[in-house]
Amino acid sequence: QHIFVNFSLPDYAVGIILLIASLLVLCGCLLMIVKILSSMMQGQVAVVIKKTFNTDFPFPFAWVSGYLAILVGAGMTFIVQSSSVFTSAMTPLVGIGVISVERAYPLTLGSNIGTTTTAILAALASPGNTLRSALQIALCHFFFNISGLLLWYPIPFTRLPVFMAKGLGNISAKYRWFAVFYLILFFFLTPLAVLGLSLAGWPVLAGIGIPIMLVILLVLVIKVLQSCRPSVLPTKLQNWDFLPLWMRSLEPWDGLVSSCWQRRCCCCRSKCCEDLDEAENHRSVAFDNLAMDREAQDGPPAAKMSPLGMNTDTMSTAL
Structure with a gap:
């Protein structure tokens, strides 16, 4: 039983419809989260939250702040049992500047570790004959994320995702x-x-x-x-x-994309203009009829009144 049970649609069509609908709902929710957070995170509240999230411990314990953020990310993900929920809620906060990229990075790493607890708990609930295999797979997931953390976080110059994220963000902004x-x-x-x-x-x-x-x-x-x-x-x-300009700069590609987009917009505008001209021609042909011409010169007819004394034109406009 599902919402498309009474429709004679193939499975792939139902899947495409649900995929598009889910993506629209996801994008709409993210946009609303950004709008709501942008309106809430203003003034003194934003200052306090920024200081709370982005402040490091005093020297020489500043390095502890990142590992504490990893523990916080792992704990929050363990509570909600979904790294997607945690990162989706954190991304708008980074977008509006409440959380810095440097602080979001260890939080995301901790979220990747916290999400492995779901598989471990599911493996522990497996029957005795499959417990060993299920636990091995769950621990593979866990140690894979641990190895990624050890590879890309402890040494500062190995934190390449932060530099890549900033670089791609600057390029996307331009x-x-x-x-x-x-x-x-x-x-x-x-x-x-x-x-x-x-x-x-x-x-x-x-x-x-x-x-x-x-x-x-x-x-x-x-x-x-x-x-x-x-x-x-x-x-x-x-x-x-x-090197040629197109191999070392995005300016030529930007000009190409912009010209293609402008050409498409111009085609749409020309199509709209043709439709308006066609409508004007139909109107002029209609006014060749003397009766219609007299009606147009006399002005619009009086608005009809409904039995309840309401203007039907106003009612239709409201509807």
């Missing part, structure tokens, strides 16, 4: 279309490409993936040296000016 491009590229096209290459076989995946990874690693090394030690690089590699 080029709004880049956020959509980033989502499509890294969440759809890249996984599909890796899946397709893996299905073709490990030799194909290694033959294409390894050169791409080497090029990316080389670019990152040169970029770091350009920022820290440009003197060790050849003069030509101390900047990216030797």
